[in-house]
Amino acid sequence: MPTRSSADLIVIGAGVVGAACAYYAARSGISVTVIDRGAVAGGTTGAGEGNLLVSDKEPGPELELALLSVRLWRELSDLLPPRIEYEAKGGLVVASDEASMAALRGFAARQERAGVKAEQATVDQLRDLEPHLAPDLAGGFHYPQDAQVQPALAAAHLLRAAGGQGSGGVRLRLGEEVIGVLTGANGEVRGVRTASGDVRAPYIVNAAGSWGGELARLAGVGLPVLPRRGFVLVTEPLPRVVRRKVYAADYVADVASGSAALQTSAVVEGTPSGPVLIGASRERVGFDRTLSVEALRRLAAQATRLFPVLAGVRAMRTYAGFRPYLPDHLPAIGPDPRVPGLLHACGHEGAGIGLAPATGLIVARVLSGGQLPLDIEPFRPHRFDAAG
Amino acid sequence: MARDRTPAGLVGAAPEAPFEITFDRRTLTALPGQTIAAALWSAGVLAWRTTRRDGRPSGVFCGIGQCYDCLATINDLPNRRACLVPARPGDVITTQEGHGHAELSV
Ligand SMILES: Cc1cc2nc3c(=O)[nH]c(=O)nc-3n(C[C@H](O)[C@H](O)[C@H](O)COP(=O)(O)OP(=O)(O)OC[C@H]3O[C@@H](n4cnc5c(N)ncnc54)[C@H](O)[C@@H]3O)c2cc1C
Numbered sequence: 001m002p003t004r005s006s007a008d009l010i011v012i013g014a015g016v017v018g019a020a021c022a023y024y025a026a027r028s029g030i031s032v033t034v035i036d037r038g039a040v041a042g043g044t045t046g047a048g049e050g051n052l053l054v055s056d057k058e059p060g061p062e063l064e065l066a067l068l069s070v071r072l073w074r075e076l077s078d079l080l081p082p083r084i085e086y087e088a089k090g091g092l093v094v095a096s097d098e099a100s101m102a103a104l105r106g107f108a109a110r111q112e113r114a115g116v117k118a119e120q121a122t123v124d125q126l127r128d129l130e131p132h133l134a135p136d137l138a139g140g141f142h143y144p145q146d147a148q149v150q151p152a153l154a155a156a157h158l159l160r161a162a163g164g165q166g167s168g169g170v171r172l173r174l175g176e177e178v179i180g181v182l183t184g185a186n187g188e189v190r191g192v193r194t195a196s197g198d199v200r201a202p203y204i205v206n207a208a209g210s211w212g213g214e215l216a217r218l219a220g221v222g223l224p225v226l227p228r229r230g231f232v233l234v235t236e237p238l239p240r241v242v243r244r245k246v247y248a249a250d251y252v253a254d255v256a257s258g259s260a261a262l263q264t265s266a267v268v269e270g271t272p273s274g275p276v277l278i279g280a281s282r283e284r285v286g287f288d289r290t291l292s293v294e295a296l297r298r299l300a301a302q303a304t305r306l307f308p309v310l311a312g313v314r315a316m317r318t319y320a321g322f323r324p325y326l327p328d329h330l331p332a333i334g335p336d337p338r339v340p341g342l343l344h345a346c347g348h349e350g351a352g353i354g355l356a357p358a359t360g361l362i363v364a365r366v367l368s369g370g371q372l373p374l375d376i377e378p379f380r381p382h383r384f385d386a387a388g
Numbered sequence: 389m390a391r392d393r394t395p396a397g398l399v400g401a402a403p404e405a406p407f408e409i410t411f412d413r414r415t416l417t418a419l420p421g422q423t424i425a426a427a428l429w430s431a432g433v434l435a436w437r438t439t440r441r442d443g444r445p446s447g448v449f450c451g452i453g454q455c456y457d458c459l460a461t462i463n464d465l466p467n468r469r470a471c472l473v474p475a476r477p478g479d480v481i482t483t484q485e486g487h488g489h490a491e492l493s494v
């Protein structure tokens with residue numbers, strides 16, 4: 001039996017980005033229906049890590065988004081329960097030799113001009129910051145703004161908090177796949193079709209993550225989102241062995257690479273529940289879940305190179321996720337001029353947890369006609385069209 | 389006399405000579421082929437780990453390697469499943485406190 005219901009806004013996708021869109025929209029008085037074919041955080045949000053990083057970003061639009069987001073996450077950490085495991089732990093980027101330290105110095109200097117706090121650390125200081133670090137490193141930079149959350153819990157609590165006082169109200173429809181976009185006579189959005197009926201709204205947000213390209217296709221537009229696979233290695237529970245998020249300077253180059261081939265550079269971090277997470281590889285192989293022993297072998301080798309102590313610790317399990325990748329490594333955020341009423345909030349690749357609040361805030365401001373917190377031109381969803 | 393209703397008795401096993409292992413410095417005997425958990429149980433030891441959060445005692449639950457309740461520190465290696473590891477002469481088993489890696493804490 002077809003059912004009908006309506007809201008001001010339909011958010012497609014209950015990952016962290018959809019949750020943040022729902023949160024900020026509802027908080028500005030908009031009534032929101034969130035639809036996901038699976039569970040909350042059942043997509044990439046439940047298959048990644050929770051690093052909120054400014055340290056790995058070149059000055060530019062993504063860094064601006066990240067700087068705004070780390071501020072918003074800090075605010076959210078006061079509003080959401082401690083169970084989201086927000087930790088303002090800081091990041092530490094280390095260089096293995098003098099050449100890489102020099103490159104890091106240049107990178108950090110450019111970031112500082114863009115508002116990032118970066119503190120150079122000598123070899124001795126590295127020791128104090130992270131006692132288990134390998135002794136033969138050349139130095140590093142400490143980034144106090146880097147933080148961490150538990151992504152699945154953060155998404156769930158954002159959705160829960162989106163209701164509450166002064167909210168436009170949030171309805172969750174889980175286990176319902178969006179199979180069509182409803183449009184009116186002038187091509188404007190009227191809602192979506194799911195297997196269990198039509199849901200009406202004048203605005204929809206494509207927060208379908210790595211599946212955002214398919215969702216765009218349902219709306220009749222192109223958006224070249226591709227999956228970029230990542231494996232994470234999980235150790236047995238440990239006491240605090242790694243205090244910050246620690247990674248080698250080459251990570252930044254891997255993140256920025258457009259190559260489809262396997263790249264690994266370990267990012268090592270402890271978690272409140274004990275296991276150390278070693279992430280993450282990057283490769284474009286479609287939605288293939290086959291275990292890659294090569295990726296895991298490399299991650300383990302790089303992590304033990306940074307933290308020799310990990311060689312004596314067992315890896316308990318591994319998991320993989322698919323980052324939503326757009327060819328220029330920038331997300332698609334904002335209204336799509338090709339379909340009135342359609343907005344996008346997807347394609348955040350390996351930084352969607354970090355960038356979610358700023359994305360949600362932008363979407364809410366677009367819808368409520370408020371002032372945008374930053375220039376969203378670089379994120380325009382139609383930029384991959386010949387004319388865009 | 390009552391029939392010997394131990395597993396070894398039931399199958400009519402004729403194990404080779406017992407050997408010694410230690411649990412928290414106490415000497416126990418084990419039979420060849422016994423797991424560490426079986427040897428501990430035979431000696432009346434039911435718990436050899438404290439849980440990470442609440443420090444509660446823990447021992448065998450499933451007995452078949454699935455639940456990870458039976459973790460013990462065996463020959464200085466924590467997090468070994470006592471229900472799967474065969475006992476060997478001279479094994480040193482110690483109660484595992486929480487994650488068993490306190491020495492790594494910074
Ligand atoms: C290994 C790995 C490590 C990572 N580490 C980090 C990190 O440390 N920090 C960080 O910031 N980011 C990290 N990321 C990236 C981050 O996880 C993603 O950018 C983020 O989760 C994307 O969130 P999302 O809400 O856009 O997508 P998702 O969480 O994938 O949500 C999209 C949702 O849309 C739903 N959906 C799709 N199509 C439909 C449809 N037709 N109908 C209904 N529902 C639909 C899906 O079911 C899904 O739940 C990592 C990713 C990986 C894989």
Ligand code: FES
Nearest residue numbers: 451453455456471
């Ligand atoms: S008792 Fe369950 S794994 Fe050993």
